[in-house]
Amino acid sequence: MKRRCAKIEYFWHIFFPNRCLFCEKPIAGDEVFCPHCEKEQPLLPAVCNRCLKPVGACTCTVPVFSVFRYEEGAETAVHAMKFTGDCVAAQKLAQLMAGRLFELFNFHFPFDRIVPVPMHKKDKKDRGFSQSEWLAKALSKQISVPCIADALKKVRRTKKQHTLSAQERMKNLTGAFAVKYPERIRGQRILLVDDVFTTGATAYETAGVLIRAGASSVTVIVAAKTTFTGNNGL
Numbered sequence: 001m002k003r004r005c006a007k008i009e010y011f012w013h014i015f016f017p018n019r020c021l022f023c024e025k026p027i028a029g030d031e032v033f034c035p036h037c038e039k040e041q042p043l044l045p046a047v048c049n050r051c052l053k054p055v056g057a058c059t060c061t062v063p064v065f066s067v068f069r070y071e072e073g074a075e076t077a078v079h080a081m082k083f084t085g086d087c088v089a090a091q092k093l094a095q096l097m098a099g100r101l102f103e104l105f106n107f108h109f110p111f112d113r114i115v116p117v118p119m120h121k122k123d124k125k126d127r128g129f130s131q132s133e134w135l136a137k138a139l140s141k142q143i144s145v146p147c148i149a150d151a152l153k154k155v156r157r158t159k160k161q162h163t164l165s166a167q168e169r170m171k172n173l174t175g176a177f178a179v180k181y182p183e184r185i186r187g188q189r190i191l192l193v194d195d196v197f198t199t200g201a202t203a204y205e206t207a208g209v210l211i212r213a214g215a216s217s218v219t220v221i222v223a224a225k226t227t228f229t230g231n232n233g234l
């Protein structure tokens with residue numbers, strides 16, 4: 001059995017060599033980036049993306065942390081995960097998100113549970129997976145905090161956020177999410193996981209739902225944050 005697994009792995013690597021997360025060039029071993037992209041990562045500073053203060057000084061009700069600016073390579077990586085179902089990209093992004101959390105919290109994570117931002121079940125069925133769930137589950141393993149993958153549910157389908165203005169985005173999502181198991185959320189410090197943060201409409205709506213269900217705190221972590229140029233009114 002062992003031998004057969006090794007054989008499969010051997011052929012797997014021939015046909016599917018490891019690729020750079022950003023430029024998708026084949027790379028050696030289990031590296032995340034090629035040497036060029038390793039140097040050119042569009043990293044955001046390790047501060048709350050709302051108040052731009054470090055963890056100790058941030059007093060935001062819902063702090064938001066991210067790893068990358070959503071541009072070039074980071075966009076390629078998120079697209080690979082989201083639109084072509086590249087679960088290796090998801091694993092690598094989760095690994096980088098975990099690294100950001102270690103950097104921010106120095107191993108003392110103020111979280112009891114990890115919760116992904118959910119998709120509507122019809123959308124998840126159409127896509128075949130939920131990228132936020134992939135990230136949340138992989139992150140859970142990386143930082144050893146349990147994940148409740150179905151803690152939140154999307155109770156109605158909504159228009160695509162990217163087609164809307166900032167204010168329309170908030171309105172579009174109002175009442176779209178609910179907590180499935182309030183007893184598992186009450187009193188818990190939640191790390192809410194999503195792939196991309198744009199205006200924050202999705203993150204704040206879901207964070208609000210968790211807080212109203214009794215979560216003692218909600219912190220958001222995303223792989224990448226866009227530079228939203230409109231007035232987001234937040």
Ligand SMILES: [Zn+2]
Nearest residue numbers: 020023034037
């Ligand atoms: Zn590269």
